[in-house]
Amino acid sequence: MHDERLPGLRRRGFLTATGAASLGTLALTGCGGSGSEGPDAKGDGTPKRGGRLRAAFAGGGASETLDPHLANLFADAARAKALYDKLADYGADLSAQPRLAEKWEANKTLDRWQVTLRKATFHDGEPVTAADVLYSYRRIADPQQAFRAKASLEPIDLDASRATGQRSIEFVLKRPTAEFPNVLAAFGAYIVPENASDFDKKPIGSGPFRFVAFTPGRSAVFRRYDDYWEGAPHLDELEFVVANEESARVNALLGGQVEYAHELDPTTARAHEGKGQVEIVRLRNSAMQAFCMKTDRAPFDDKRVREAFFLIADRKELIDGALSGAGVIGNDLFGRGYEYYADGLPQRAQDLDRARSLLKQAGAENLKVTLDTSAVAAGFTEAASIFRDQAKKAGITIDVKMGSKDSYWADILDNGTLCCYRSGAMPIEAHIAQRLLTGSTTNATKWQHKDFDALYEQAQSTRDKTERAAVYERMQRRLYAEGGFLIWGFADWIIGTAGTVKGVEAKAPANTLDWARFDKVWLT
Structure with missing residues (x-):
């Protein structure tokens, strides 16, 4: 199954993981109270050191692992981070930011990149070296394994790549890749010690927390790593607990069993926001919301029909009705606010007269079409019903078909003609590479144009960033005019915290550096 909240995911767990213990069965340990004395940290005040923060996430049951290369769930990603x-x-803004890499530099042809590592140590005190990086990437790329970041590392010729010093690596690429830093930032591309293999009993990383205990499907406890290269965390300890149902996470937060609850529904947020019991944090632009039209088959193989559907959508009504207002309207392009986003195109608005005219030109005045949806993601069924009513005003009959939560993402990838769709944050370049090229493995709109592919290759071969941005704008203008994604909105990702929790970043979309950044959080 393919969950588009994180690109490439083929597990159900992100949405409704079953089989794991509910929060009510957990024996929660520790205390979320303040630690060492110090000035009270309200708002942007001085952080306090100490205490254990307990964070509730939906989990993946007894099969959970701390192997960072197998991370698929949000809980996996937060623990790995x-x-x-x-x-x-x-x-x-979804641009790549240096972490263990202190700097990177390309050759003139963009097919060799020199990466210099910063001085950092693993939890056992050993330095992070080029050998560790090459081991990690070669492990991820193992054809016998199903590691998540494998596709992202595909541009690297790992046989030819080599260490040029203890903290320097020359990456040899299979083709020019201007956005190679995005490869280094790929989801799941974590660095582990050379020859590491025991990830659940005694995992050793270079992150801000070190391992204490782990019970799959129940909890994980980590302790502050004082020698972390970016500075020791404020917290003494961090505990991840499993609560698969949103109601369990909310009740645990309200009851003081946890201090951080991940992934709340918009209705829950609205009910509690400003009431004083919990703090609501909205991560803007975290989830693209769309209808996906397959451009290789009737009726959407006619671009006039696709344009008509763009004009049928009342985007504000969809935001208000399907997301309870927790989002902003879209403009049929992925990545609003991200690097390279073409924000100069006019905002589309509903125009039923123009939509009817286009449908008449295409001979589709009395069009009937099936819209696939599922309860696999919040707002999907509501969006389908709203859009069905909007389309009726343009003379289109939409039959809403409910699909299985277990197989929805796999079912809609190749089947049907119109479906509900969403995506988590990723660079615009990655969205194009994974979904809009002729050979893309998750090309749900079946957008396949050799001239479009050629523009992508041109962008990746263009060293000057301004010139590269101009190529990406040309591609987005083409998609805006005749693409298959009707992107009607961008949803907030919603987190709830206790009032004692400070330092949670509200400006970062889910899956970015400052999401689940528990090394920067403190308790008052």
Whole structure:
């Protein structure tokens, strides 16, 4: 199954993981109270050191692992971020930011990149070296394994790549890749010690917290790593607990059993926001919301029909009705606010008269189409019903078909003609590479144009960033005019915290560097 909240995911767990213990069955240990004395840290005040923060996430049951290369769930990613580091990670605008890599530099042809590591140590005191990086990447790329970041590392010729010093690596690429730092920041591309293999009993990373205990499907406890290269965390300890149902996470937060609850529904947030019991943190632009039209088959093989559907959508009504207002309207392009986003295009608005005219030109005045949806993601069924009613005003009959939560993402990848769709944060370049090229493995709109592929290759071969941005804008203008993604909104990702929790970053979309950044959080 393919969960588009994180690109490439083929597990159900992100949405409704079953089989794990509910929060009510956990024996929660520790105390979330303040630690050492110090000035009270309100708002942007001085952080306090000490205490254990307990964070509730949906989990993956007894099969959970701390192997960072197998991370798929949000819980996996948050635990991996606490224990390990990557060479780079995504900033709030989805540009790659240096992490274990202190700097990187390309040759003139963009097919060789020299990466210099910063001085950092693993939890056993050993330095992070080029050998560790090459081991980690070769492990991820093992054809016998199903590691998440394998596809992202595909541009690297790992046989030819080599260490040029203890803290320097020459990456040899299979083709020019201007956005190679995005590869270093890829989800799951964590660095582990050379020859590491025991990840659940005694994992060793270079992240801000070190391992204490782990019970799959129940909890994980980590302790502050004082020698972390970016500075020791404020917290003494961090505990991840499993609560698969949103109601369990909310009740645990309200009852003082946890101080941080991940992934709340918009209705829950609205009910508690400003009431004083909990703090609501909204991570803006975290989830693209869309309808996906397959451009290789009737009726959407006619670009006039696709344009008509763009004009049928009342985006504000979809935001208000399907997301309870927790989001902003989209403009049929991925990545609003991200690096390279074409924000100069006019905002689309509903125009039913123009939509009817286009449908008439295409001979589709009385069009009937099936819209696949599922309860696999919040707002999907509501969005389908709202759009069905909007389309009726343009003379289109939409039959809403409910699909299985277990197989929805796999089912809609190749089947049907119209479906509900969403995606988590990733660079615009990665969105294009994974979903919009002729050979893309998750090309749900079946957008396949050789001239479009050629523009992507041109962008990746263009060293000057301004010139590269101009190529990406050309590609986005083409998608805006005749693409298959009707992107109607961008949803907030919602987190709840106790009032004692400070330092949670509200500007970073989910899956970026400052999401789940527990080394920067403190308790008052």
